[in-house]
Amino acid sequence: MSQSNRVYLFDTTLRDGAQTQGVDFTVADKAAIARELDRLGIDYIEGGWPGANPTDDRFFADPPEFQNAKFVAFGMTRRAGRSAANDPGLASILQTKARNVCMVGKTWDFHVDVALEVDRAEYLEMIADSLSYAKTRMDETMFDAEHFFDGYKANPDYAMACLAAAEKAGARWLVLCDTNGGTLPHEVERIVGEVVKKIPGDRLGIHTHNDTENAVANTLAAVRAGVRQVQGTINGLGERCGNANMISLIPNLVLKMGFDTGLKDGAMQRLTHLSRLLDDRLNMPTNRSAAYVGTRAFAHKGGLHVSAVEKDPKTYEHVDPEIVGNQRIIVVSDQAGRSNIMARFRQIGLDVDPKHPGVARLLEIVKERESEGYAYDGADASFELLARHELHTVPDYFSLQSFRVLAERRVNAKGQTVALSEATVKLDIAGRRAMEVGEGNGPVNALDAALRKALLPVYPELEDMRLVDFKVRILDSAGGTAATTRVMIESADAKGRRWSTIGVSPNIVDASYNALYDAITYKLFRDGARPAQPA
């Protein structure tokens, strides 16, 4: 049987990935990640579970506009004892702005008996009823066959009956889930091989977990057996040991197995960026050993390796690092970088001659700053300002003379605890001194208030600028509260622009000031503000 070469990618970072212990996406995080996934050309973006928590409700009420992707809501089949039309859980899923739904249901008889405590035949009705009803409201419906592999091993007839019920109810995709992650690749191959005899592979999806460290291999085995939808998360995020890692799946499917995943031109080169963007958003350390995108993935240490690599990189590299937006690192000679910097220039639309002396200088500065703890992958605006500064294409709008921030907490005369923060700033704006004081409910907020008060009379462009996210990370954790602090700030304005900036210092207020300074300068530059002139 000839089969299409097209594999559909379904990203569940924002839904199953959000189940990771310690992971807590904000609405802004979800929007930023979804926009990046859409830009790459991912087919399906599952945004969360409407009705399950306030973050998902807000995200589904006002999702980003997608250019390529289908936006999917996750939900559960209806409860026993009521119709799909009267199920409040289903109602909250079907009333969002998502036009597609992925509905999870059981396929393991043991779960129907023990977890749900519902009659098995009745449960088949529940699947059919839920999906038929959803089909009347949505463009596309899908069925996540929870515990499919365990279910198939225990009772293949019942597992297949669950799939058949969903298929008959019009589900576009039937997704075979290895929910507990305990299935090995040769078992996936055998079971999927049996399933595709009854249901065509272009109606089947695969969803695996990494509990035996085989999530990627299990997914590839299923695709080889005929499955054509692949579910995964960025960096393999997900509860317990995580989901199948989309960042590894994509190059394996495309570069090594020759599948068409529908990704846009240039998408593959953004994988390294995407991987690090997620870590920065979640304030998580990057996995340096990650396949394809880790900082060590193309690092060569031994002298013999290095000389062979210099003769021909193919001797010790399975793919060219630039294909996935990563870079070769020669640990001893440390000559990495220029091509990377040039690639970043192209990304921000700066057309620079590689021989411009500013390029070499910038390379030095970036290396030095990254060794201090700066990370420009999640701070595009700071990188752009740094680059433009070296190339003399951005003006100095103001400079800091000093700031002082006070934060206190005490019990007042009435016995109430009161907290207060106050900041003073002294700025030099084209030779004139501006001195202002601001209050806030935290020291950084107070500093932000004082800065705006000092700058607004000169730069009214700042009126519509607001801070949408603020993250702090401690870099040298051995130092505890004395360690280096990295602050990342995301800003937005009324034109719908968003930009990220970074500041690093042992002092959190100082690091915050640096990130605020970049955020304000970027806004003024982008708005084409005229620098104030000396009186």
Add this chain to the structure above:
Amino acid sequence: MSQSNRVYLFDTTLRDGAQTQGVDFTVADKAAIARELDRLGIDYIEGGWPGANPTDDRFFADPPEFQNAKFVAFGMTRRAGRSAANDPGLASILQTKARNVCMVGKTWDFHVDVALEVDRAEYLEMIADSLSYAKTRMDETMFDAEHFFDGYKANPDYAMACLAAAEKAGARWLVLCDTNGGTLPHEVERIVGEVVKKIPGDRLGIHTHNDTENAVANTLAAVRAGVRQVQGTINGLGERCGNANMISLIPNLVLKMGFDTGLKDGAMQRLTHLSRLLDDRLNMPTNRSAAYVGTRAFAHKGGLHVSAVEKDPKTYEHVDPEIVGNQRIIVVSDQAGRSNIMARFRQIGLDVDPKHPGVARLLEIVKERESEGYAYDGADASFELLARHELHTVPDYFSLQSFRVLAERRVNAKGQTVALSEATVKLDIAGRRAMEVGEGNGPVNALDAALRKALLPVYPELEDMRLVDFKVRILDSAGGTAATTRVMIESADAKGRRWSTIGVSPNIVDASYNALYDAITYKLFRDGARPAQPA
């Protein structure tokens, strides 16, 4: 053809694992890890490369006494143009206290041509000569067939001729290496399937790397195709993306595929310990999501999952965590219900009647606090203190009257930028007032210093407590710098304990104080400190 069920384990943590960027074993590290591997019953322990560096020379001059394992030296086939007997590299390998050697050689024609620049026929002689000579000096010789899979794809005849030369020279094992890590499981299956037609599987080994995130799957595919020696490293340590992870391979082979690995009774239960021992030795953070042994590997978050797991753990666990020495974790989160809370009580050793009025109150408090931004799933110590506080089993060691923190940045008389942070605290300790001032390189560090100064004279237990990590997250990002701040602190003490605490406030300093307060209280409580008494 019937084949033995016995798979031999070959650990190369101390050799190939030592190639990891940033990893630097001491002789003591090597001895401690080797002893633990020997205790488990690992068949072969490769200790390093004698002659390559002073650490390995010292380790091979005086290795531990092994009860079970064969101790292996790694080395390279002789150079071109001299006999094996006159090769200084071979000499340093064969003169150590190891009675077994694993010798690496090429099998990819491209490498023989480009990296070695040696005639292909001559290279076959070099393999034969080196292994024959080694065989006269050693108990067991093995041949690491570098780049075997790439070599086989390029020129199967030459790759097989290299294996045949080593086999004829008496090598006990011919180890098929995927040196660049680019081979996928279905290719391993196909190629090994062809090799075993010519060389019996009980003479073949497999050595894979994780560059496509398939190292474990590739190893399992080779074993299923007949290979009977498996090489790997603890936690998948190794250069670039690492080697096959022995910690995942062992339970997959034994629990899921029914192989006999010769491990001692009880060895499997020590896997979690072994994994964390390596991280501690190398001062690396543990991979919380690691298969089988990660702290998250058996963590359950969602309320539905938790109630199903309590009915029968098999619903959401692929194996029993205790089999590998790990444990189930019931995470408290915003989906928490009474069953989560009760399960958590049992885990922290609190025996509480579910009808105790404190339980319902605690549930309310947890829900309310989580809606404010507290997240107890990463802050075990804060959860325990909250619970014990509601159940009146933890004393108040001190209380805060006030603090004031000052952070400033200015340009000094010499034109240098200086930043300064200072904090004052006023505490009530059993009716006595303690007032102290501290300095730091950031406001939280200064506050920490002032608190310790005030408390140490009364509570000397705090002397060995240190902060190992400090993370800040902004929760309601819509508010920008005015938003709610969540601080998480991880602390440790000289007893090897680690605990995490949390603080939430719109003011970052205030939130930090709350997390510091919990960290200190938990330390005092765990040490059984006596609360100070009124004078």
